[in-house]
Amino acid sequence: MKKDVKWTKKDLLGLEDLSAEEITLILDTAKSFKEVSERSVKKVPALRGKTIAHLFLEPSTRTRISFELAAKRLSADTIGVSGSNSSILKGETTKDTAKNIEAMKVDMIVLRHSLSGAPHILSKAVNASVLNAGDGWHEHPTQALLDLFTIREKKGKIAGLNVTIIGDIAHSRVARSNIWGLSKLGAHVTVCGPKTLIPVEIEKMGVNISYDLATALKDADVINVLRIQLERQKKGLFPTIREYIQKYGITQDILNKYAKKDLLILHPGPVNRGIEITQEVADGQSSVILEQVTNGVAVRMAAMFLLSQYKTGKA
């Protein structure tokens, strides 16, 4: 049955728009691409002759490198544009920039943007495929896909697992994409943090809410620890970093007390060591943070490959 699923979308904007079958198709495709990165010659000709523009209008290191490596390992030609050296600062809109890039016959645009919905507006304006590399607080589909890939690889399945996402859910695109992806594949998702960091009516996305870390850890098979942006404290969403660490920081102590022995710990990075997670835990046995990064390249290769299939299918 799985083989019958075909990629039919021009863009990858979010996991909300994808079916369980489409998500699984990306994960399965990523599995074969993961092997490419382990060879000594890390390149396949899948996207030879294609041009991919990486339009990163918000600072990013690992996601950008991951996307560029993915494109290069598929033999695509890549160009990179970042916020600071693009014409965005000269008053040109994102759409204008993208349309100009497209006019130079680019096949795919990878967009990272600080505002939610930017890739959606772009996707309507250009014929090129648009791959969302994170938009505002909205979605970060490839991050969630690499999280799903990592969980599936480690746990052998997604369905039936209890996954807890901890931290600033309200301002997290990683959380939203994870919730969509995990729920579609049958996991039970809990979000955990103080009420100021939990967005309203999130329970309608099918998640449980817990304001208490111990409770949220108890039955969890997987936890995904989100980065706490220090500016949130300045906005009054929690009183002090110190208190946040006391109540929601992941320490070996609290894991010993409440967590399952085979708990898997994910973090989308970059890690604030000693804040949302201690050094000991981040580098510990249960942590798969670096494997997530490795899998990110494979998942992004898969996404780019499938999107390029849509284009060739059309032509």
Place this chain on the structure above:
Amino acid sequence: MNILIKNGHIIDPANKRDGVADLLITNGKIAKIGNGIKEKTDIIIDAKGKLVLPGLIDLHVHLREPGREDEETILSGSRAAAKGGFTSIACMPNTTPACDSQATAKLILEQAKKNNLVNIYPIGAITKKREGKELSEIAELKDSGCVALSDDGDAVMDAALMRKALEYASSFGLPIIDHCEDKSLTEGASMNEGFMSTTLGLKGMPNEAESIIIERDIALAALAGARLHVAHVSTKEGVEIIRAAKKKGISVTGEVTPHHISLTDACCKTYDTNTKVNPPLRTQEDIEELKNGLKDGTIDIIATDHAPHLDSEKDMEFDSAPFGMIGLETALAAVALSLVETKLLKWSDIAVKMALNPAKIIGIDRGTLGEGKQADITIIDPLKSWTYLEKDIVSKSKNSPFLNWQFRSAVTHTIVGGRVLLSDGVLQC
């Protein structure tokens, strides 16, 4: 020029008229209403099967002149109003400069006079530059033709200043129209707060940002013994608070827009910035209560909050785009679709909410079809289907969430002071 409107269904709640008759206009005034009027006139309008209402009055329009004539002018806004069946419009003071002085009010009225189309009534700013710090010269604004006061776009956040504004304005008989929004609860927000804002990753405005200020303003209006008009009520809480205040006999009136009773925040799903408006599109639950409020009289008027913005401003990320949508040309049809065709209100109720009550709130002698009154008349075909296309928009800006909607009622004639500005759906100006 004399005009005879034949066989129309005349709806004039002020004079309890609701039936087929002829209406004669001479010298810009309504001369006679009756059956079988046989006067010789320059123009005869066959209104068989159509509704003849007092000219519609919109108390909430942004004309953008002076300052943003690229978005709209008094002329283009007047033409859009005539197209939509409005014979009088009140324009909000958030222009550049703000209408906080005699000079700006007079400029607007002079432009309006020069155009000589629909009646224009300026609304003056409550505070200088709409900054919420010092009262404008309110008495002089009244003397120069302003019919109400508002800092629309912003609430007067300082409660003591709002109290003084209510007290001072009421000394000169001017109502205060407040845009009720507690800005501390809406900072950085671009849509309604709820499930949609959560999934879209946009910051939302809770209903309470509106209802808290409505509650405060009503308390202050009661304290000041002043008249308060609450602009664009969008929340069920807002309706409930106004209903309770009216029961207590407090002098408050309420307004809703056609878009707040037609569209929910689900329309923001595609990040279409034409759905970005302040107050934001809310939920079905809110719509139901707004409709209840219209039905039971809690909400007195329907006004458009016509807010023109250029494509180049709206064609942005959702957070970056300005708030607002145009509404003059779709108001009547949208209202018919959600209120009349659903049998919630009758056409006579629409005449009350869109002509009679607005006239009362700003104290102008319009909104009725009494003999001897100014001949401001709107004729409606209640069975005419049409599609709202961008190319047909008269307003300078095209930012409407109703683009390509199909409507089933249409304005066919707009007559202002006996001058036909719209005839069979075609602008004559």
